[in-house]
Amino acid sequence: MIIVIDGPAGAGKSTTAKEVARRTGFDYVDSGAMYRGFTYLYLQYDQDRTRLIEILDNHGLRFEFHVTEARVFHGETDITDDIRSDSVNSRVSEVAAMEEVRNTVRQLLRDVSEDSDVVLEGRDLGTVVFPDADLKFFLTADPGARARRRYDERIRKGEQVSLEQVRENVETRDRIDSTRDIAPLKKADDAVEIDSTSLTFEEQVTRILKYIRNRSTAAQGSIS
Secondary structure, X not given: OEEEEEOOOOOOHHHHHHHHHHHHOOEEEEHHHHHXXXXXXXXXXXXXXXXXXXXHHHOOEEEEEEOOEEEEEEOOEEOOOHHHOHHHHOOHXXXXXXXXXXXXXXXXXXXXXXXXXXXXEEOOHHHXXXXXXXXXXXXXXXHHHHHHHHHHHHHHOOOOOOHHHHHHHHHHHHHXXXXXXXXXXXXOOOOEEEEOOOOOHHHHHHHHHHHHHHHHHHHHOOOO
């Protein structure tokens, strides 16, 4: 079964997808980790787009996805923490807008999801990557709530950042992601939209699990 959760920055896609994966026993797949991995390479190559595109067929990145965990390696080096840096955060939308990078990530996502039960989160999964996914969700919240969540997350990690900076980053990513020419952020016509602004984390997870149980029951029996 393929379950996709799309939505804007700070909507809570990662934490929600991880919890849904944990409770169903499915693998969690973070498309954002892939784009961040290529952004890391872009910065390593001094922001040389031509060089990045040249190495896409032999990029040296390895992605390991399991229940609730995504780890990224460049060669033998674990760069999972590095891809969450401010420098990567500030450039990931730029790299994700490159058609060549999107094509590479699209194929990687399909490869890791083949013959597996997975929960994936991203921005164009339901519209472009998996138009025939078994279930599609579009998770959103108002910009203020999303900025606050992202700010709290970064403070818990010990990062020095202001709420204003985080909100500006969220709004910038919204603008870039929703207006880019290639695979813009938008809700798939058949996706279930969940506005989590006033929902607790448990409430939004429970809503998604209910849809999964209903679909699983109809198709092949209840998820254990």
